[in-house]
Amino acid sequence: DEDGFRDPGEMGIRNQAVNIRFRDGTIYQFTETDPMGEYEFAEVFPFFKWLVAEVDFARYKATGITSIVDYGGQIPDANGWDMPSRGKLNPQPQLDANGAPIINPNTGNNLSRTETGEVLTQAMHLFLGQTNVIEWGKMAYGPGENGGISGIVYYAVTRAEDDPRYAAGEEWEPGIPNVQVALYADYDCNGVIDDLDGDGEPTLADRDNYPLGWFEDPLNPAAKGPEDVDWNENGLFDPGDAVQIAHTDSWDDSNPCGCIQDLPVIHGQEVNECFDNFGTWNQVRPGVFDGGYAFTSYYPGGMASGSLESEGLPAGAYIGLHGSNSAARSLFIKPTARAALGTSVKKKKSAAAFFASATRTCFRSARGRSCPA
Structure with missing residues (x-):
């Protein structure tokens, strides 16, 4: 029950x-x-x-x-x-x-x-x-339900596999807290971020790096720190074509x-x-451990469209991108209608993969709860 x-x-x-x-x-x-x-x-x-x-x-x-x-x-x-x-x-x-x-x-x-x-x-x-x-x-899971998309961003200090496509997190590799993870739609499954903000091309979200604060106050240029990335340099946090943005858990x-x-x-x-x-x-x-994140809701039409946040993540294809200071990585993700957290994940070359990455991502959830009153 x-x-x-x-x-x-x-x-x-x-x-x-x-x-x-x-x-x-x-x-x-x-x-x-x-x-x-x-x-x-x-x-x-x-x-x-x-x-x-x-x-x-x-x-x-x-x-x-x-x-x-x-x-x-x-x-x-x-x-x-x-x-x-x-x-x-x-x-x-x-x-x-x-x-x-x-x-x-x-x-x-x-x-x-x-x-x-x-x-x-x-x-x-x-x-x-x-x-x-x-x-x-x-x-x-009931009919039409799925576990969303979730994962861990962690330091890939070891690679035992000859082909990195088959690599998975080792038990001694720590998670990375406070890393921004952006989720983009790829409804035509071509491996390229869908243009949802109407500028005619894929647009990456600005990055609010640790110690954070700019994402929560996007219209305040004073909230932007020197560690953050502002692609059009207007001082405002722009979600680009992202349908959702999260930051990894921090103990x-x-x-x-x-x-x-x-x-x-x-x-x-x-x-x-x-x-x-x-x-x-x-x-x-x-409580939570470092590095976990989850997407269980999204903004139809993209965050920049002004649409209301919708609970649940519909089945379809998505591209995920996370960055840790100067590192980022793209993932091609397709949750199934009855998928549990972490299922139906495959990687695909994407135009969004524009940095070599010092981190890897495997999918899970570690969302915290507020302290009981």
Whole structure:
């Protein structure tokens, strides 16, 4: 029922990949679900710092997560969701900033947390000898639905393949945060960006590079920084023929919040919430790793047309282009009517490929969620 909570009778899904990543996007551990849909990371080193758990994005629609966090101490007897100890943990009570219980509407108590929507990642802090539980909700795409277009921009520091067309991200290659990714239409499938702004030729979007801000304030020349790219040098951010523009996720820009902890005072100053330290103990909070992006909506007729943003990305052919300072890369993308995130991707030579690239892109989603009120 797409509520992020496993109800009686909802079956587990086998062969779903589950990763634990470091915050820069490199992979620390990976496993897959068994025939019952269950998985386990039996040995996780207590780094006393945040990691990011991730579920498979290539199949099925994400519907949310339910987490149970170990509070430490004596393990109470398990009693379903009335006491979801699983015989392994002491459930952490979920509280708001004022100490009031945050009741999970699916259980009637505050011993678990459910987050709904397209949730693919969760920030995790784990102490040694403790157990955290994350149950990921998935379901098949309905008629006419697809998973949009998503990916990771990452440093391609290694290439094991003789032919770079067959290269894929290695687990030690980190993602790159705050990289602009522009999506263009190619409805005639000729490998050339469709002219949507009416200037008679393909027009690339201006680039708002880190530290960002120009894209959010496009009519303000003062928002443009020396690191940005203004193709016609008019000081205004021009989306060109793009139908959508995004920037890759950044851990630093979406730090976990709402941690259940007593903050210590060090040298007369209270430490930051959710800080990297053993005192943060065990937590599971909304969070992302560096480098992920997703397109799940677009502007019919192009962003420059003034049309309203439309949810959902129709099946068709698109060209994606990302840049990292002086590097950019084009991709020819054709999502299918029932495609999950990352499917039906092929690369094709395009006039938009005008720089050699120091990065590669593989497709996934890692969109963050705002901190609960």
